[in-house]
Amino acid sequence: CGVLASDPLLLEQLSSEAARRVRLVIVTSILGTDMAKHKETITWLESNNSDLVGLRRSGLRLQNDDALELCTAMLHSADLVHPALPWRIHKQRSLQVAAEFFSQFEEEQRLGLPTLPFMGKDPNHLGGLAPIQVGFIQFVAAPLWSALNFAAGEDRLAVVLQNIEHNRKVWQQLGDGKEVSDEQPFGD
Numbered sequence: 001c002g003v004l005a006s007d008p009l010l011l012e013q014l015s016s017e018a019a020r021r022v023r024l025v026i027v028t029s030i031l032g033t034d035m036a037k038h039k040e041t042i043t044w045l046e047s048n049n050s051d052l053v054g055l056r057r058s059g060l061r062l063q064n065d066d067a068l069e070l071c072t073a074m075l076h077s078a079d080l081v082h083p084a085l086p087w088r089i090h091k092q093r094s095l096q097v098a099a100e101f102f103s104q105f106e107e108e109q110r111l112g113l114p115t116l117p118f119m120g121k122d123p124n125h126l127g128g129l130a131p132i133q134v135g136f137i138q139f140v141a142a143p144l145w146s147a148l149n150f151a152a153g154e155d156r157l158a159v160v161l162q163n164i165e166h167n168r169k170v171w172q173q174l175g176d177g178k179e180v181s182d183e184q185p186f187g188d
């Protein structure tokens with residue numbers, strides 16, 4: 001959306017039909033990042049009948065609703081990409097998110113509001129954070145990336161899935177009280 005912010009007249013330069021389509025893609029894709037739609041996204045990736053491999057080979061494009069669903073799934077995957085990154089970067093992003101959650105948790109407690117237990121994990125204590133990260137990877141990130149790999153076909157995201165599993169194992173080691181180096185291999 002930065003492109004639209006830098007050139008607010010961009011949509012005006014398109015036909016009204018094209019501008020409506022661009023707006024639909026942007027709005028639908030952004031709303032698709034809502035975790036309430038996570039399972040729906042995975043289900044679509046696992047059950048859609050689009051032959052992405054065949055389309056790639058023939059140079060054809062995915063059409064209309066399927067293209068919009070795939071765009072939405074890809075933006076949602078990008079939103080949850082950090083478990084797929086090399087350990088050092090993934091750990092850094094995880095700690096940043098945990099710090100943000102912890103700050104929100106403390107503020108909600110101060111205000112007497114209901115809190116979510118997973119947000120109350122101190123990011124300075126990796127052993128306490130580890131089970132939350134293992135669960136997030138196992139039940140949120142891995143199923144999404146596995147479904148995207150399935151939809152893409154040809155096991156195109158195998159290295160991504162390997163790295164997600166590697167990061168889950170590293171978090172498990174931390175949860176088990178083991179020391180872990182920040183220098184971990186990518187995709188092992």
